[in-house]
Amino acid sequence: MLAARVHRYGPPEVLSFDRMDTPAPGRGEALVRVRAAALNPKDVIVRKGKFRWLTGPEGGRRFPLRVGQDFAGEIVATDGPDPVGTPVFGMLGGLRTFGACATHVLAKHDWYAPRPPGLDDVGAAALPLAALTALQALRDDGRLEAGASVLVNGASGGVGAYGVQLAKALGARVTGVSSARNRELVLGLGAAGHVDYAATELATLDERFDVIFDAFGNRSPDELGPILAPGGTYVTTVPGPHAVLWQLRSYLGGRRSRLVVVRSRRRDLDFLSRAVEAGTLRPVVDRVLPFEELAAAHAYLETRRARGKVVVTLPDPPP
């Protein structure tokens, strides 16, 4: 098999394509022949060693490090319940399990599900991590209920584009925040309103939101407190001491604030599939590049200007 790996921290060029032995599935696992793999900011974090105490040798891992969590393809060997040949999509679970950016990946049964009907591998690979984050942030952390009003900051990004669609699917009225150039995209995803962050101070908006989903993660519950409805929840995606502090403070009676920590779960992947089938969720794919251009794909993701997801397609493994 071929796998993308980094042998040292650095720019996109440190990504290498390494031949490896194809593993056999362990108990309850499936070996997936990956056809498409989506990128996430966490891949950049691993490559640069930003959280090296968690994902690098400093945290007990060894170079070369694998990258990638999102995949779509078909099962080629299995000790799980789904037969060989089943088209699947999924996200490697665990805080530091990587390796989906490869021609083959081992996945536990709970980390993948049958591919949503009507989607190809690229569309299916574009969903898991970002859409699961949005779903879990809104439904679980945000306790979103039908009829609620939701503000999604970063509404044109990987996570935010699914946040807009899923909030609407859950029955909310959605306002999306992005730059002006992505206004039509955000409205086209189902937002009832749009705010250009360069033109409007968010804290001065007239509306009060039951949930503020800071998918981009550059705001704070203090800054956006004036537009959070009483009893509402602020959910951020970006971990750090600040997010822990906000959450602790909210347990002491302050504004309800949560950090979403995405989990790979089959029942939530199935939820996404049903939403795709119902027509309330569609993949948002900015760019599809061949595996050989993974460095360019990483460089593009790092601009923080992608509209939805960046996906790479996997070649046939070497004989």
Ligand SMILES: NC(=O)c1ccc[n+]([C@@H]2O[C@H](COP(=O)([O-])OP(=O)(O)OC[C@H]3O[C@@H](n4cnc5c(N)ncnc54)[C@H](OP(=O)(O)O)[C@@H]3O)[C@@H](O)[C@H]2O)c1
């Ligand atoms: N906690 C978790 O479990 C978890 C899970 C997934 C992701 N994350 C984190 O969530 C964050 C977002 O991930 P992502 O995949 O959505 O990132 P992304 O796809 O790289 O985000 C790109 C988008 O961000 C928008 N953006 C850039 N500057 C902005 C600003 N100042 N205000 C609002 N939007 C802005 C851009 O839109 P414009 O060009 O219109 O500005 C672009 O569409 C990352 O930090 C990631 O690490 C955390």
